[in-house]
Structure formats: C-alpha cells, structure tokens
Amino acid sequence: MVQIRFNRGASIDDVVAIGRDQEPLAAWKERCKINPESQIQLVKLSHMRYQHPNLDEITPFLQDFGMTVARRTDSEIWYRGYGEDQYVYYARKGPKQYLGGTFQVQSARRLPQASEIKELTGSPGGGYLLTFADPEGFPVNLIFGQAPAVAGEAPVKLTYNYETEKPRIRKFQRFEPGPAAVHKLGHFGLCTTKFEDLVDFYTTNFNLVPSDFLYIEKDGERKNVALFAHIDLGEEYVDHHSFFMTTNTTTHIHHCSFEVHDFDTQKLGHQWLASKGYKSVWGVGRHILGSQIFDYWWDTTGNMIEHYADGDLVNSQTPVGYGPAGDESLAVWGPEVPSWFLQ
Secondary structure (H helix, E strand, O other): OOOOOOOOOOOOOHHHHHOOOEEOHHHHHHHOOOOHHHOEOEEEEEEEEEEEOOHHHHHHHHHHHOOEEEEEOOOEEEEEOOOOOOOOEEEEEOOOEEEEEEEEEOOOOOOOOOOOOEEOOOOOOOOEEEEEEOOOOOEEEEEEOOOOOOOOOOOOOOOOOOOOOOOOOOOOOOOOOOOOOOOEEEEEEEEEOOHHHHHHHHHHHEOEEEEEEEEEEEOOEEEEEEEEEEEOOOOOOEEOOOEEEEEOOOOEEEEEEEEOOOHHHHHHHHHHHHHOOOOEEEEEEEEOOOOOEEEEEEOOOOOEEEEEEOOOEEOOOOOEEEEEOOHHHOEEEOOOOOOOOOO
C-alpha cells in the first residue's frame, strides 16, 4: 500500500527549527570579539529615506501600498503607518537616490566620517539626525530625540475556525477592498561587493547580531554570502531580522519591507495593487528564514518594496543559524522565485 505523506505545518522551538548547524549567540560574540561597550546601541528601525524625481507620482503608490501622508512640503513628504512611529518613510524630490535606512538610537555617539548632527525642525516629531557612510558607501542614518506619535487604530484580530475547533459561531468573515495598511518598517537589505567588510562594520559598531548566515561551498570550505541580522536587545524579543545583506557583483539597495496585519490583509493589499496596474515582483508566498508571508512590488521610481506578515521573533537565547544559499532557501511556498531576484 502506498503511504501518502501530506503537507503539514507547526510552530516549533527556534533551536529545533534551525537544526544542527547552529552556534550560540554568546559564543559567536566571543569568537568575533564583540564589545558592547564600544557599540552604538540601536533601539529599533525608524524609517526609510529615498529621493524620487516625482513626488506626485510616488505618493499615490505609497498610499495604495498602505501609508498616509503625515506632512508635506514642496520638496519633502513624510509618510506614516498606523503604529507609534511619526513616519515610516521619507521622500525628497530629486533624481532617484537611496538615502539610507534609519535606526533610532539611545545616544548620539559619533562615528568617523559622520555628517554634522541635523535638527529635524520640519519633521513630524522633531528630533536629530546623523548620517554617515558604511564601507561600501551606503548611507546610514541614526535618529534620536524624536517625540513618539500616538498609534492609530489597529485592524481587528480575526477568529479562525479549524476542523475540530470552531470558536467562530454565527459570525461571518467579511472584508472591504483597499490598500493593506502599513504598521511599521520591518527591515531593509543591501547588495554589496564588500560582504565581509560590511558584516564586520555593522556587527562591530552596532548591536546588530546574526540570526542566520547563508553560505556557499568553495574549494571544500564554506564562504558566507548572506546575513540576516537583528537588533540585540538581550532577553527582549525582536524581529528575526531588521537588516540583511547579500554579496553581489553590483552595489545597490535590494528592498525595504513593511509589516501588515495578517494574511487576509496582505492578499487584499496584493489584489488592490494589482488592480491599480502596479508591477508585482514576487509573491504572495512564505519565507523560510524569518517565516514571513511576503509580497514584493516595484514602486513607480523602480525601487523594490515589500509587505510582510507573521514574522518570527528572536532574542539573545536564539542560536545563530547557518545554511546553504540558493533559491530553495528562500521560500517554502509561493510563486517561483525570479531568476534575477538576488542579482
């Protein structure tokens, strides 16, 4: 008799899910001689910064993507989600340019080659911004002293019925079409020609630590080619990755990613963007590393941007994972990954 093995899913402990090829985070820190006392302590991701040639074109896209305008001038726009951040995306008028991801920090400790500290007098919530370049030349922004915003109304948590557990009685699921409201900035990622230099730079100067490394085999040895890193807040739980990078033959921002409420929200948002004629990149599907349900799009300037839902949480007890790089490591289900996705 043929025995059929049906698909299945489970929420399992991080140490089990990562598998045998793992390293305690404390051991990785010791091996890499990480000194927290010399690091700039990141608190969380704040917002992305981009330059767009046409603000009247990017604004309808970002609104269809799920953001609202917090403030606008002739040359700048700040967009917010429904979370407690004053804004999650900043756009400045000018030729297409990546202006960097922005982290909220505890203090304003300076780095070499840093810009002068800029007071954000016209920005929602105020505060101060410091910008400098990493070894590849990517801008890095640090923000501090910003007043928190009042969070907006969060979407309703749905009740789901399962085959033997059905709590949703005489309550019908109904939905309204529209954009998938953005909650917060979740992560952003870079493609670099100086992978090892950037790993050293970000993990030495900041409390960014690896959740996962991906590697290739070369001459019988492993070579790390991708990093998924989270902000190390000790025992506090944080997103699986706030920052990632992958080695490449060219240097560019890969994408930035924003959290939405749940799977239904995400699918409805996908349907909304498609109905407006925007160009899908990849999705909807579910990643393996981080577990997020993903959905990638091109914005009207040609930048890649992502919705995600249901991501993993980690802390200092979560081991560092190591796995082989390849398309099969990117998703457990979803459309076939575009051949150029990581190029």
